[in-house]
Amino acid sequence: MSGLDRRRVLRGAAGAAALAGWGQVLAGGGAAHAAGVRESRVIARRAGAFEVLALLDAHGPFPGKRQDHFAGATASDWRRAERIDPAAFGPDDTWELDFRCYAIRGPGGRVTLVDTGIGPAGSPASGWAPVPGHLPEVLTAAGIGASDVDTVVLTHLHEDHYGWAVGPDRTPMFPEARHVVQRAETAALGEHDSAMSYVVDPLRAAGLLDEVDGRVRLLSGARGGSGAGRGHGGAATLVPTPGHTAGHQSVLVEGGARRIMVTGDVLVHAVQLANPAVSYGFERDKEAARQSRQRLLAEARRTRAVLATPHLNRAFVPAVESRESGWSKARLGGGQ
Ligand SMILES: [Zn+2]
Numbered sequence: 451m452s453g454l455d456r457r458r459v460l461r462g463a464a465g466a467a468a469l470a471g472w473g474q475v476l477a478g479g480g481a482a483h484a485a486g487v488r489e490s491r492v493i494a495r496r497a498g499a500f501e502v503l504a505l506l507d508a509h510g511p512f513p514g515k516r517q518d519h520f521a522g523a524t525a526s527d528w529r530r531a532e533r534i535d536p537a538a539f540g541p542d543d544t545w546e547l548d549f550r551c552y553a554i555r556g557p558g559g560r561v562t563l564v565d566t567g568i569g570p571a572g573s574p575a576s577g578w579a580p581v582p583g584h585l586p587e588v589l590t591a592a593g594i595g596a597s598d599v600d601t602v603v604l605t606h607l608h609e610d611h612y613g614w615a616v617g618p619d620r621t622p623m624f625p626e627a628r629h630v631v632q633r634a635e636t637a638a639l640g641e642h643d644s645a646m647s648y649v650v651d652p653l654r655a656a657g658l659l660d661e662v663d664g665r666v667r668l669l670s671g672a673r674g675g676s677g678a679g680r681g682h683g684g685a686a687t688l689v690p691t692p693g694h695t696a697g698h699q700s701v702l703v704e705g706g707a708r709r710i711m712v713t714g715d716v717l718v719h720a721v722q723l724a725n726p727a728v729s730y731g732f733e734r735d736k737e738a739a740r741q742s743r744q745r746l747l748a749e750a751r752r753t754r755a756v757l758a759t760p761h762l763n764r765a766f767v768p769a770v771e772s773r774e775s776g777w778s779k780a781r782l783g784g785g786q
Pocket of ligand 1: 608
């Protein structure tokens with residue numbers, strides 16, 4: 451077991467108490483599964499009629515030093531970030547991160563998958579991400595077959611989010627699913643962007659690409675679909691959160707009194723939770739990204755939502771934790 455694995459298992463033991471009463475571990479891998487909780491690759495939380503499953507595709511270091519990617523972060527921002535996500539802090543200032551997808555399982559067992567990870571060996575992410583990812587076997591461990599997935603939400607078209615939308619032979623992995631992306635996202639792709647040839651063209655050719663505009667209701671948890679939104683059944687809704695990319699979107703899951711915000715890359719590191727004003731180097735429009743992040747996090751704190759993010763080393767983080775880490779209202783720049 452590597453030092454990293456050992457740390458994760460130790461964290462698992464400490465995190466077990468926090469998880470109790472919130473969710474349950476469904477499946478995990480080998481010795482780590484036997485030894486601890488957090489190592490598991492499938493972690494579930496319930497929100498009313500919905501079950502939200504965190505599915506770990508991969509874990510590894512990001513190229514370069516962490517300071518290079520978040521140039522505006524102060525020493526105190528980093529200290530607060532380390533309290534929220536200590537596993538992100540690797541040796542020699544590296545940034546260690548998870549690559550995670552989420553599945554929303556509704557009444558009747560139908561599944562909405564949010565993002566599809568880094569993909570197989572040779573996928574476009576292979577130039578920098580720890581391919582191959584493990585999403586196919588993790589889905590199996592979660593009891594989800596390809597035909598159970600009727601919707602795939604692509605939060606955005608970066609290489610580490612669309613990798614398993616198609617298999618190694620470029621045919622769709624989820625042939626019965628509509629693949630929902632904001633029209634602004636595909637419209638902003640360059641002709642030679644790898645997303646175009648790798649995923650957009652094959653999905654379009656198969657009639658599986660559903661380009662939408664703005665806020666869209668995906669699911670109603672009420673049987674018979676009353677459209678009551680926050681009623682007893684709840685809802686899952688696409689929320690545009692542009693900036694990281696032109697058409698970036700998140701998914702808000704509302705079930706009873708519990709809200710889970712599947713953020714996508716609105717924030718990619720806990721330092722952006724510690725201080726939402728901190729930009730990430732690869733954001734396409736930093737000011738738009740900052741506004742989306744501040745708005746989303748302010749709303750998440752106000753409603754006591756749980757954040758479900760692809761790249762933190764924790765599958766679910768209560769938004770209020772950011773306040774406990776020292777994130778003051780003033781830092782929100784007048785946000786609610
Ligand atoms: Zn990403």
